[in-house]
Amino acid sequence: MTKLTIFYDGTCPLCVKEMMALTKRDKSAQIKTVDIHNDEFINYPHIDPNQANLILHALDEQDGLLLGLDVTHRAWQLVGMGWLYAPLRWPLIKPMADKLYLLFAKNRYRISYLLTGKARCESGACRR
Incomplete structure (x- = not known):
């Protein structure tokens, strides 16, 4: 049973890498990942593609809609590794972590390039 459906940017190398790591650990198929650039995304008209x-x-x-680090924490929680992200949800840390996440999201292609040597996935190169 799917407990979480994640909508991610399939053109972002780091995003694809995280979704691959999650699904690899998701032995009981609790998480479904949907690339917002894939045809399957049309099945979710209530999710705004620009906001996603x-x-x-x-x-x-x-x-229920989850956003940002709440998604990440819940996803890793479902595969038994929520403790990694739990501190980012603690009340004193959460506001700053959320601001840093938004900064990361805005610059994810640049950060992907610095960490992977690839800014964007082209022609399905990062597809699972």
């Missing part, structure tokens, strides 16, 4: 391109979006099992 600015900040990570997900729907939980009750169709």
Whole structure:
């Protein structure tokens, strides 16, 4: 049963890498990943593609919307590694972590290039 559907940027090498790592650890298929640039995304008309391109979006099992680091924390929690991101959700850290996440999201192609040597995935090169 899908407990979380994540909408991610499939042209971002780091984003694709994280989705691959998540699905590899998701032994009970609780997480579904949907590339916002893929044809499958049309099945989710209530998710704004422009907003989903600015900040990570997900729907939980009750169709509740999660954004940004709340998505990341919940996803890793489902695969038993939520403790890695839990400190970023602590009340004193959360506001700053969320601001840093938005800065990362805005600059994800530049950061991807610095970390992977590739700014964007072209012709399905980063596809799973």
